[in-house]
Amino acid sequence: METETGKSGRNDMVSEAAVRVADFAASEHFRRLFREGMDLVEETASYLDGPGREDAKRLGRAGALAYAAESMTLTTQLMQSASWLLTQRAVNEGEMTPFEAASEKYRLGGKSHPRDGMWPADDDPCPPRLSDLVTRSQNLHERLKRLDDNLFREGPGGAAPGENPLAGQWSALESAFAGRG
Secondary structure, X not given: OOOHHHHHHHHHHHHHHHHHHHHHHOOHHHHHHHHHHXXXXXXXXXXXXXXXXXXXXXXXXXXXXXXXXXXXHHHHHHHHHHHHHHHHHHHHOOOOOHHHHOOHHHOOOOOOOOOXXXXXXXXXXXXXXXXXXXXXXXXXXXXXXXXXHHHOXXXXXXXXXXXXXXXHHHHHHHHHHOOOO
């Protein structure tokens, strides 16, 4: 059973995380990062829908398959990054609380997708523009993942890996309101 001091300490840590999230979402750093991320999404979409199609047509069978896999991975990773950025913007605009943003469904999970072994060992090299977009997307995702980990850490010791730092708080709230209805 948790003591009152334990509950208070946990509440303080949860409050600290909420303050970090709210402060970050309102910062100039976030605005620049948001613009960078959304610009990369737009640039990638323009490439894949235009010049990228021509690049893919010039590839052989193995290269075309690698291009398709690379572009799907790139698109998935960028959509994860964009979703995370949009969640933080929703916090800043008051459409979502920092507590809601801490939910696992809004957190940036996973790792960036390594490219090692993606391209076949034939004469079809990865188109340079696609390679550049993949590298930039990976860098963005890694930066956002570090931010996510830091913003939503529970406190100096942090939560256990994979543990939602607000799970205990949600549990306490559910218990408190369970008998009302």
